[in-house]
Amino acid sequence: MFEITSGLKSLLKDCNQKLKEKYQNQTNLEQEELRDLIAQKIGEFVTLTEMSEVEIEEWLAGQEVVGVDGSINTLGKNYPHYITLLQALAKSTDRDKEGIIKHEAFSPLLDEDREKIRKKTYKDNLAQENKDAIVYPQEVAGKIKSSLLAALEILVAKESIVEWNPKLIMMDGSLIRYQMQAEEEWQELVELALKNDVFLVGIIEEIGTNDLSKNLADDLPDKMIEMYDRELLFGLLKMEEMIKLKEINSFKGETLSSAFLRTTRDPGVIGIDILKEQEQEIDLIAALVQSLTPAAGRGIPIWLDIVDGEVRITDKMMELLIDNYLEPGLKQKLLHAKSLDRIY
Amino acid sequence: MQVVGLTTQQQVYVASQKRKFRINEMLKIIDSELDYPLGEVVETQSYNRYIPLSMDKSFVDQGVIESLKSIGYNLAEDEINIAKVRLLEEAPYPIQTGVDVDVPSFDEVKDLLVKEKPEEGLVLGVIKGTEEMAAGMDDNLKGIAPLLKDEEVIEQQGIPFNFELKAMHKYPHIGIIGGSGSGKSFGMRVILEELMKLEIPTIVFDPHFEMDFATPFSALAKEEQVDFNDKFAVYQIGQDVGVNFAELSTKDLTDLLAAASDLSDSMINAVQKLHLKRDSLLTFDQRLGDLQEAQRLGQNRIERDLKNGAVTGNQKEEYNNYLGLLREFGDLPASSISGLAWRLGRLKREGLFRHSIDQIEEGVRGRKLVVIQGPIWLLQVFATYALGTLYRKRRDYKDAQYRCQEADYFPPFVVATDEAHNFAPKGYQSPANKIIKEIAQEGRKYGTFLILATQRPTLLDETVTAQLNTKFVFRTVRATDIETIKQETDLTADEAKRLPYLRSGDAFVSSAIFGRTLAIRIRVAKTTSPHTKNPFEELEEQSNLELELLYEAIVNELPIAGNNIAFKLEAINQRLGVTLDVEQLRQKLNLLAEEGLIVAEDSFLGDKSYQVKG
Structure with a gap:
C-alpha cells in the first residue's frame, strides 16, 4: 500500500482544524498587549547589540570559552538487551588545547548496572506516593542513562575549569537539567565555577517551560492559560531582542536566572540560563550568544554546533565500535534487533 | 600530508590540514615497501566541514566567523585540503593508507624532469607544480625561463622545461594544438626562438605575416633581450622568392x-x-x-x-x-x-615565377631560420614546391650516403607552419598534403622534422597526426577537438576536462620523450609580432591623424564663410593634395567644429561661418 489512506488524510485535516481554532481564532490578545503584559509583570525587554570583535576580546582578556556537550547512542532496542555508549566533551576555543573527553558505557545486561537499576527502582517505588503506580526498571534505566550523561558532562566541565580556567562555559541545554539529574556533581561544579569566576551558561534550544502562562494566569484569556512559553513567544520578539525574566515563580527556582532570546531570522526563540550569583553579566553573555549565532541558523551559537559535531557518536561509529570490539556471537544473541533485517 | 581513504596501484588521495595542494605538483609518498613512489597531483579540493554548501540548511555568515575568531577559534583553520595524486609509475600493489607524504627534493626528480642541458635543448618554459622543488636546482637551470604574468615579466618559477631536441631523431615531429588566444602562436614563437638559438636550419610558412623576430619584446629587461637579426630571414612569395x-x-x-x-x-x-x-x-x-x-x-x-x-x-x-x-x-x-x-x-x-627558391636554400645551408610569407592559397602550393625541392635534396644526400656514394651535402632542417590543417587536411587532397605526409612518415630517416600548429586537430590528416610524437596542447574549447586530443595523446580524462580552462600560455605536453603528460607554462617570448596593435586603436589614431592634416590645411584660411568658401577651396585642395568640392569642404569644416578644433557660428546670411578657436 503506497498511497496514503483517506482515513489518515481526514484525521490530519481534522487535527489541523482543531489546532487552527485553538491558536488562531481565539488568541484574542494582540501581540502588543502581550508584550505590555510581560513587560509589566514578568520581565524586561532588552535589545541586544552584537558585541564587536574588540569588545569580545576585551571581555575575555585572554581567557577562553569552553563548550560542553554530550552524546549518547544505543545499540539494541528492548530492555535489557541494549548497550549504551556515552561521551562528553569540553572543547576550548584555543586550538592548542586538546578537548577533555570522558566516556561511559551502560547496559542492563551488566551485573553492576543491573544492580544500580534494581536499587533505584526499589528506592523510587518506596518514594512513590501513589502506591498503585509502579515504577518499572526500564524507566529507571532511562533515568540512569540521563543522569550518567549529565554527570559526565559536568565532569568534563569541572576538569576544564581546573585545567584551563576559562572565562565562560557554554553547556548544551538548560542548567536545570544538570541540577536535577546529577545534583551532587552539579553542586561541586557550581562551587568550583564561583570560586574561579567562571561563568556557566546553559543554552536551551527547545524551550519546554510554561513559566509565562503560569505567572500571567490572572491576566491571560482563558484559552491562553494553558499555553507553553514557546507558543506564546513565537513571533513575539523582534530579532536580536531578549526578555530578561524577573523574580518569578519558576520551577527553576532560586538558583538560576533565565532569559528568552530571538537570535535569528527564525521567529522561534531560544532560552539561556545562568547562575543567580552571576546574573549581573547576563546582558553581556546574551550579547555574546547573539554574536556567535548565524542569523540564518537554528538559533544557538555555532560554537556549540562545533562541539556537538565533534562529540557526537554517530550510528555508523557505534556500529564500527561494536563490530570491532564485541564478539559477533554476543552481538547477535543479545543486541541484534530483528527489525534491522527488514527488507522493505 | 597523509594518504587517506581507498588507494589503488595507480592513484591515492592525500589530505592535509595546513598545506594547500597545487595542481600538477609532484609528491613523494613515504611508503618504504614500495620504495617511495612519486606521484603528480591531478585534482585538488578544499573543504571546510563547518562551512558546508547547503541550500536547505543554515549558512554561517561572516559576522559569526569573525566573532568566533575573536573568542579564539578560527573556522578557516578547519579547512581540509585534498589532492588526487596519480603515481608516475604503477605500483605492484596499492599504497598503504595512512602513510606520510612529502615534497621531493630536486635531486629526486631531476632525472624525470630535466632531460637535457639548457644550452643544448629548447628551453620553452617551466614545468608547473615544481615551484617548491626548484630551490635546490642547479645554477644553470635558474633564471633561464622568465614568465609573463598580466603583461609583466616575472622571474622563472619552477624547474625549466627543456625540450630535448636531439630526441627528435627518435621521436620526430611536434604538434601544437590550441584555439585562438590560447598562446599557440606565442608557443610557436618561443620554439622558433630556441631553434634559432641552436642555429637549426628551419623553414617557416607563415600565413599570418607574424613570424618576424626583429622587434624585441619591450617589457623584457635589456640584458634579457636577444638580437636574432642575423639568424633569420623573411621572404615573401612573389616579392623575394618564387618558383622556377x-x-x-x-x-x-x-x-x-x-x-x-x-x-x-x-x-x-x-x-x-x-x-x-x-x-x-x-x-x-x-x-x-x-x-x-x-x-x-x-x-x-x-x-x-x-x-x-x-x-x-x-x-x-x-x-x-x-x-x-x-x-x-x-x-x-x-x-x-x-x-x-x-x-x-x-x-x-603575383610575381610567382619571377623569383626562385635559391635564397631559401641558401638560408637553410647557412643554418638560418627562413620565414616564407604569403596568402594561404599561394603558400600551400609554394610550400609543396619548395618543400618538395629541398626535401629531395636532403633525401638524395642521405640516400647517397646510405649507398656509400658521393653527394652534395644538404643539411637536415625543420619545417614549421601554422594552420597546418590547411596544408595537410583530412578527407580531401590539398597540394601540400603529399609532401607533408611523406615528411611525417619518412622525415625521421632523413633528418627532416615538422612542427605543425593548428587550432583544428580534427581537420588534420590522421596519418600526420599519428606521427606527431610530441604534442603541445593549449586551451581548446571545441568538444570535437578535445575528443580528438584525447584520442591522439595520453591526456587523461581529468586533464582533458581542464583544457577549456587553461590560461593563455599554459599547455600540456604529451610526449614520447617524457613518457607522460607534463603541464607547462611557456616562457615569455623574447621578440614580439610586428602587428600586435589593436586594429580599433589604429582606426582611432588614423582618424586623428587625418583630422590634424585637415586642420593644418584650413587654419590659415579661416575665417571661412558662405561668401568666400568657393574662393578658398582651391588653396585648401592644393594643400591637402585632394579635390574637395564646396559641399565636401563644408562637411569637413563641420567635422572640425564638432571635434572642437574650430568654431562654427551662424552668420546673418543664414549659413555658417567658421572661425579660429579661442
Whole structure:
C-alpha cells in the first residue's frame, strides 16, 4: 500500500482544524498587549547589540570559552538487551588545547548496572506516593542513562575549569537539567565555577517551560492559560531582542536566572540560563550568544554546533565500535534487533 | 600530508590540514615497501566541514566567523585540503593508507624532469607544480625561463622545461594544438626562438605575416633581450622568392594553377597535354596563348587564309604554327584553355615565377631560420614546391650516403607552419598534403622534422597526426577537438576536462620523450609580432591623424564663410593634395567644429561661418 489512506488524510485535516481554532481564532490578545503584559509583570525587554570583535576580546582578556556537550547512542532496542555508549566533551576555543573527553558505557545486561537499576527502582517505588503506580526498571534505566550523561558532562566541565580556567562555559541545554539529574556533581561544579569566576551558561534550544502562562494566569484569556512559553513567544520578539525574566515563580527556582532570546531570522526563540550569583553579566553573555549565532541558523551559537559535531557518536561509529570490539556471537544473541533485517 | 581513504596501484588521495595542494605538483609518498613512489597531483579540493554548501540548511555568515575568531577559534583553520595524486609509475600493489607524504627534493626528480642541458635543448618554459622543488636546482637551470604574468615579466618559477631536441631523431615531429588566444602562436614563437638559438636550419610558412623576430619584446629587461637579426630571414612569395617554372613537374603545375582557382577535369587534362618537359614559363605561356588565338580564329579560317595567300611572312609562319597546335590540341575545349590562361596570368601577376627558391636554400645551408610569407592559397602550393625541392635534396644526400656514394651535402632542417590543417587536411587532397605526409612518415630517416600548429586537430590528416610524437596542447574549447586530443595523446580524462580552462600560455605536453603528460607554462617570448596593435586603436589614431592634416590645411584660411568658401577651396585642395568640392569642404569644416578644433557660428546670411578657436 503506497498511497496514503483517506482515513489518515481526514484525521490530519481534522487535527489541523482543531489546532487552527485553538491558536488562531481565539488568541484574542494582540501581540502588543502581550508584550505590555510581560513587560509589566514578568520581565524586561532588552535589545541586544552584537558585541564587536574588540569588545569580545576585551571581555575575555585572554581567557577562553569552553563548550560542553554530550552524546549518547544505543545499540539494541528492548530492555535489557541494549548497550549504551556515552561521551562528553569540553572543547576550548584555543586550538592548542586538546578537548577533555570522558566516556561511559551502560547496559542492563551488566551485573553492576543491573544492580544500580534494581536499587533505584526499589528506592523510587518506596518514594512513590501513589502506591498503585509502579515504577518499572526500564524507566529507571532511562533515568540512569540521563543522569550518567549529565554527570559526565559536568565532569568534563569541572576538569576544564581546573585545567584551563576559562572565562565562560557554554553547556548544551538548560542548567536545570544538570541540577536535577546529577545534583551532587552539579553542586561541586557550581562551587568550583564561583570560586574561579567562571561563568556557566546553559543554552536551551527547545524551550519546554510554561513559566509565562503560569505567572500571567490572572491576566491571560482563558484559552491562553494553558499555553507553553514557546507558543506564546513565537513571533513575539523582534530579532536580536531578549526578555530578561524577573523574580518569578519558576520551577527553576532560586538558583538560576533565565532569559528568552530571538537570535535569528527564525521567529522561534531560544532560552539561556545562568547562575543567580552571576546574573549581573547576563546582558553581556546574551550579547555574546547573539554574536556567535548565524542569523540564518537554528538559533544557538555555532560554537556549540562545533562541539556537538565533534562529540557526537554517530550510528555508523557505534556500529564500527561494536563490530570491532564485541564478539559477533554476543552481538547477535543479545543486541541484534530483528527489525534491522527488514527488507522493505 | 597523509594518504587517506581507498588507494589503488595507480592513484591515492592525500589530505592535509595546513598545506594547500597545487595542481600538477609532484609528491613523494613515504611508503618504504614500495620504495617511495612519486606521484603528480591531478585534482585538488578544499573543504571546510563547518562551512558546508547547503541550500536547505543554515549558512554561517561572516559576522559569526569573525566573532568566533575573536573568542579564539578560527573556522578557516578547519579547512581540509585534498589532492588526487596519480603515481608516475604503477605500483605492484596499492599504497598503504595512512602513510606520510612529502615534497621531493630536486635531486629526486631531476632525472624525470630535466632531460637535457639548457644550452643544448629548447628551453620553452617551466614545468608547473615544481615551484617548491626548484630551490635546490642547479645554477644553470635558474633564471633561464622568465614568465609573463598580466603583461609583466616575472622571474622563472619552477624547474625549466627543456625540450630535448636531439630526441627528435627518435621521436620526430611536434604538434601544437590550441584555439585562438590560447598562446599557440606565442608557443610557436618561443620554439622558433630556441631553434634559432641552436642555429637549426628551419623553414617557416607563415600565413599570418607574424613570424618576424626583429622587434624585441619591450617589457623584457635589456640584458634579457636577444638580437636574432642575423639568424633569420623573411621572404615573401612573389616579392623575394618564387618558383622556377622550368623545374615544375606537370603535377606541380596543375597544383599551382589549381591554387589560383579550382580546376575542372578538362582543365587538368589540358595541362597534362600542354605541359612539356623542360618547358619554360615563356614557352608554356606562349603555347597556351597561341592555342587560344588559334581556337579563336578556327581551323577553317586559318587553312583558308593560308591557302588563298592572305597571310605572308611571319604571320604565315604563325598560322602554320597555329595549325600544328590545333592538330595536336584542337580537341581541348576552348573554355578550358582560356580558363588556364587566366589562372596562369594570376600567378604571373603575383610575381610567382619571377623569383626562385635559391635564397631559401641558401638560408637553410647557412643554418638560418627562413620565414616564407604569403596568402594561404599561394603558400600551400609554394610550400609543396619548395618543400618538395629541398626535401629531395636532403633525401638524395642521405640516400647517397646510405649507398656509400658521393653527394652534395644538404643539411637536415625543420619545417614549421601554422594552420597546418590547411596544408595537410583530412578527407580531401590539398597540394601540400603529399609532401607533408611523406615528411611525417619518412622525415625521421632523413633528418627532416615538422612542427605543425593548428587550432583544428580534427581537420588534420590522421596519418600526420599519428606521427606527431610530441604534442603541445593549449586551451581548446571545441568538444570535437578535445575528443580528438584525447584520442591522439595520453591526456587523461581529468586533464582533458581542464583544457577549456587553461590560461593563455599554459599547455600540456604529451610526449614520447617524457613518457607522460607534463603541464607547462611557456616562457615569455623574447621578440614580439610586428602587428600586435589593436586594429580599433589604429582606426582611432588614423582618424586623428587625418583630422590634424585637415586642420593644418584650413587654419590659415579661416575665417571661412558662405561668401568666400568657393574662393578658398582651391588653396585648401592644393594643400591637402585632394579635390574637395564646396559641399565636401563644408562637411569637413563641420567635422572640425564638432571635434572642437574650430568654431562654427551662424552668420546673418543664414549659413555658417567658421572661425579660429579661442
